[in-house]
Amino acid sequence: MNFKRVNILKVSKETVAQLTPLIATTAVVGMLIQVMSFNGVKGLISMWIVTAPLAIVWILLPFIIPISEGLLTYGGAMVIGIPLIWMLNSNGINPVIVLAGLSFYGLLEMDYPQLR
Numbered sequence: 001m002n003f004k005r006v007n008i009l010k011v012s013k014e015t016v017a018q019l020t021p022l023i024a025t026t027a028v029v030g031m032l033i034q035v036m037s038f039n040g041v042k043g044l045i046s047m048w049i050v051t052a053p054l055a056i057v058w059i060l061l062p063f064i065i066p067i068s069e070g071l072l073t074y075g076g077a078m079v080i081g082i083p084l085i086w087m088l089n090s091n092g093i094n095p096v097i098v099l100a101g102l103s104f105y106g107l108l109e110m111d112y113p114q115l116r
Helices: 008-039 041-051 054-090 095-109
Strands: none
Touching: 008 041, 041 054, 054 095
């Protein structure tokens, strides 16, 4: 067999360079979620989702979900997702089907030429 030598220093430098933006994004989103929890904004958003009339939630969800994913990146599910699932379950609506449809709607909002 013919084995090729691996330059460990080169591989580790490239790996760190590629992972740094992801780690920075995750750290910033984590800090934002903690600040939102500390100020009560996260609870305020959660309470609004749970107590809002169902018709208003249905009308606003296609606009709120893409915006929250754009602002909170990976933290949108923590702020909006859990209370949304709780609200859908308590109203007797299957949250898996609803959230799958909303995810597909979010996919259609992106510019994917293969979906058109």
